Amino acid sequence: xxxxxxxxxxxxxxxxxxxxxxxxxxxxxxxxxxxxxxxxxxxxxxxxxxxxxxxxxxxxxxxxxxxxxxxxxxxxxxxxxxxxxxxxxxxxxxxxxxxxxxxxxxxxxxxxxxxxxxxxxxxxxx
Amino acid sequence: xxxxxxxxxxxxxxxxxxxxxxxxxxxxxxxxxxxxxxxxxxxxxxxxxxxxxxxxxxxxxxxxxxxxxxxxxxxxxxxxxxxxxxxxxxxxxxxxxxxxxxxxxxxxxxxxxxxxxxxxxxxxxxxxxxxxxxxxxxxxxxxxxxxxxxxxxxxxxxxxxxxxxxxxxxxxxxxxxxxxxxxxxxxxxxxxxxxxxxxxxxxxxxxxxxxxxxxxxxxxxxxxxxxxxxxxxxxxxxxxxxxxxxxxxxxxxxxxxxxxxxxxxxxxxxxxxxxxxxxxxxxxxxxxxxxxxxxxxxxxxxxxxxxxxxxxxxxxxxxxxxxxxxxxxxxxxxxxxxxxxxxxxxxxxxxxxxxxxxxxxxxxxxxxxxxxxxxxxxxxxxxxxxxxxxxxxxxxxxxxxxxxxxxxxxxxxxxxxxxxxxxxxxxxxxxxxxxxxxxxxxxxxxxxxxxxxxxxxxx
Numbered sequence: 088x089x090x091x092x093x094x095x096x097x098x099x100x101x102x103x104x105x106x107x108x109x110x111x112x113x114x115x116x117x118x119x120x121x122x123x124x125x126x127x128x129x130x131x132x133x134x135x136x137x138x139x140x141x142x143x144x145x146x147x148x149x150x151x152x153x154x155x156x157x158x159x160x161x162x163x164x165x166x167x168x169x170x171x172x173x174x175x176x177x178x179x180x181x182x183x184x185x186x187x188x189x190x191x192x193x194x195x196x197x198x199x200x201x202x203x204x205x206x207x208x209x210x211x212x213x
Numbered sequence: 214x215x216x217x218x219x220x221x222x223x224x225x226x227x228x229x230x231x232x233x234x235x236x237x238x239x240x241x242x243x244x245x246x247x248x249x250x251x252x253x254x255x256x257x258x259x260x261x262x263x264x265x266x267x268x269x270x271x272x273x274x275x276x277x278x279x280x281x282x283x284x285x286x287x288x289x290x291x292x293x294x295x296x297x298x299x300x301x302x303x304x305x306x307x308x309x310x311x312x313x314x315x316x317x318x319x320x321x322x323x324x325x326x327x328x329x330x331x332x333x334x335x336x337x338x339x340x341x342x343x344x345x346x347x348x349x350x351x352x353x354x355x356x357x358x359x360x361x362x363x364x365x366x367x368x369x370x371x372x373x374x375x376x377x378x379x380x381x382x383x384x385x386x387x388x389x390x391x392x393x394x395x396x397x398x399x400x401x402x403x404x405x406x407x408x409x410x411x412x413x414x415x416x417x418x419x420x421x422x423x424x425x426x427x428x429x430x431x432x433x434x435x436x437x438x439x440x441x442x443x444x445x446x447x448x449x450x451x452x453x454x455x456x457x458x459x460x461x462x463x464x465x466x467x468x469x470x471x472x473x474x475x476x477x478x479x480x481x482x483x484x485x486x487x488x489x490x491x492x493x494x495x496x497x498x499x500x501x502x503x504x505x506x507x508x509x510x511x512x513x514x515x516x517x518x519x520x521x522x523x524x525x526x527x528x529x530x531x532x533x534x535x536x537x538x539x540x541x542x543x544x545x546x547x548x549x550x551x552x553x554x555x556x557x558x559x560x561x562x563x564x565x566x567x568x569x570x571x572x573x574x575x576x577x578x579x580x581x582x583x584x585x586x587x588x589x590x591x592x593x594x595x596x597x598x599x600x601x602x603x604x605x606x607x608x609x610x611x612x613x614x615x616x617x618x619x620x621x622x623x624x625x626x627x628x629x630x631x632x633x634x635x636x637x638x639x640x641x642x643x644x645x646x647x648x649x650x651x652x653x654x655x656x657x658x659x660x661x662x663x664x665x666x667x668x669x670x671x672x
Contacts, residue, residue, distance in 0.1 A: 098439065102436070102439065102440055102476060102480070103480070104433065104434070104480040104481075104483065104484055106483075106484045106485030106486070107485065108485060108487070109351070109650075109652075111487070113483065113484075113485060113486060113487055115479070115480060115483035115484070115486075117476065117479045117480065117483075119476075142587065142588045142590075142592050142593055143588045144588060149487075149488075151488060151489050151490075153483075153489055153501065153502060153504075155502065155503050155504065155505050155518065156479060156482065156483075156501065156504050156505060156506065157479070158479055158482075158483060160483050160486060160487075160489055162487050162488075168588065168589050169612075171258070171259070172259075172536055172647065172648070172649040172650055173536065173612060173647070173649065175539075175574060175575070175576035175589060175610040175611070175612060176576070176585060176587075176589070177578065177580075177584060177585050177608065177610075178585035182433075183585045183586060184586075186586075187586055207439060207440070
C-alpha cells in the first residue's frame with residue numbers, strides 16, 4: 088500500500104446512476120470502498136460537477152452527502168435542455184449523464200484505487 | 214411464524230417492460246410459502262396522456278396496452294395461491310382494465326375472480342375549480358388552458374389497501390405513486406397505524422426499491438469490467454421481504470440472471486431522488502439519511518433506517534398537454550473520411566432547415582462521434598478529431614408547432630441522398646407528436662378516491 092497520489096477518472100473509485108424529473112437530473116456517486124468517501128467529499132464538489140456539465144447549460148448544482156449509506160447525490164438543474172418534454176437530444180431523460188460525472192478526474196492515494204479495484208472484484212463468484 | 218414477513222414481488226417497471234418477468238417472481242413467491250403480493254408499475258409521467266388519447270379513439274381502451282400479455286402467464290397461479298396483484302395498469306381507464314381482466318380470467322378458466330378499481334385520480338374536469346398551487350420552482354400552470362390531455366393526482370396507498378380489504382385478487386389503479394403499490398399490501402397485511410411514520414417510510418422505500426423492476430437487480434447497472442452482471446437476458450425481477458417492523462431484505466428469484474448487492478441497491482435507493490432527507494409522497498415524507506444497505510447473503514441485501522415524517526397536506530398533480538411535433542431524420546456515412554462527410558451533411562441539412570424555417574429549434578448530431586452527451590450547440594462534437602475509418606450516423610431533430618413543418622424539416626435529411634456528401638445511406642425519417650407535462654399541487658381534500666369491485670360483464 089502506498090500513499091502516492093495518482094490522477095484517475097472518478098469511475099475507478101466510484102459508480103453511479105442518473106435519474107430525471109422535469110429538466111432536472113440527479114446523479115448518484117457511490118464509492119466502491121469506504122476509503123474513497125473522504126476523497127470524493129473533498130474533491131468532487133458541486134462546483135466541480137457544475138464544470139463537468141457546463142456544455143449542457145447546467146444551472147444550480149446541489150450535492151447531498153449520505154455518509155450512513157456511503158453515497159453522494161448530485162442534483163443538476165437544466166442539464167436536460169428542455170427535459171423529456173422538449174429535448175432535441177436523443178437521450179431526453181439524460182440516462183447517460185452519470186458517465187459524464189464518472190469521467191471527472193480525482194487525485195487520490197494509490198491505495199484508494201487499489202482498494203476500489205479489489206472491492207469491485209472480491210464479492211462476485213465467477 | 215410465516216406471517217411475520219411479507220413478500221412483495223415486482224414484475225414490471227414500465228409499460229413496455231418484459232412481459233415474462235413475472236413468471237419466476239410468482240414461482241418464488243409461491244415457493245416461499247409466505248404471504249405475498251405482486252405488482253406492476255406501468256405508468257411513467259407521460260404514459261397517462263398517451264392512454265387518454267387511446268381512450269378517445271376507443272372508449273374501451275386507455276389502459277396499459279400489454280395488460281393481457283403481462284397477466285396471462287401469472288394470473289391463475291396468483292389467484293390460486295392468494296397472491297393479490299396490484300398495478301397502475303388501469304392508466305386512463307381502470308374500469309376498462311378491470312373488464313379486460315375479467316375477460317382474460319374467463320378465457321383462462323379462472324372462476325370467481327374479484328377485481329377492484331381505485332379511481333378519483335383524474336382531475337381534468339375538476340382542476341379549474343380547485344385551489345391550485347405551484348409545484349416546487351415551476352411557474353403556476355394555467356389549468357384553464359384548452360389543450361390539456363390529462364391531469365391526474367398522485368394517490369397514495371390507503372385506497373389501494375382498502376381495495377385489498379374488499380378481498381380483491383387484482384387491484385387496478387390509475388395514477389398513484391409507484392411506491393404506493395408496494396406500501397398498500399404492507400398496510401393491509403400488518404395493519405400499520407396511519408401515523409406510524411417510520412414503518413410507512415419503510416413501506417415507501419420498499420416500493421421505491423421495487424418500482425423500476427430489474428433496476429434493483431443489475432439492470433441499468435452493468436458496466437463490463439467494473440460492474441459485471443451475469444445472464445442479463447434472464448434477469449430476475451426484485452422481491453422484497455418486509456417484516457412488521459419495516460426491515461427490508463431485497464432479493465430476486467433463484468436461478469435468474471442479474472445480481473442483488475449493496476451496489477445495485479444503493480444505486481436504486483438514490484434513483485430519481487433529489488433531497489434525500491425530504492422525499493415527498495402522499496403517504497409520508499421519507500428521510501433516507503439514516504438508511505443503510507448491508508449484504509446478508511448471496512443476492513440478499515438488508516435495508517434499514519428509513520425514517521418518516523408526516524406527509525404533505527397537498528397532492529401532486531401531473532398535467533399533460535399537447536407539445537407540438539418532433540421531426541427527426543437520420544442518414545449514415547461509413548468508411549474513410551466518414552466523419553468529415555457526416556459533419557458536412559449535418560451542416561448542410563441544418564443550413565437548409567434554418568433558412569426555410571427561421572427560428573425553428575434544430576439540433577444535429579453525428580452518432581459515433583459525440584451525440585447524447587453533447588449540448589444542443591454541438592460543442593463537444595466540434596472538438597472531436599477526425600479519424601481514419603468511421604461508421605457514423607447523422608441525426609437532425611426539430612421541435613415544430615405543426616406536423617407539416619416537422620416533416621418538411623426532417624425531409625432535409627432525405628434530400629442528402631442526392632444533394633449531400635458522397636456515400637449517404639440508410640435514411641430514416643420520423644415525425645411524432647409530443648406531450649409536455651407540468652406539475653402543480655392541490656389540497657388533499659380536493660379529491661375523494663373511490664374504491665369498488667367491478668363485476669364481470671355478462672355476455
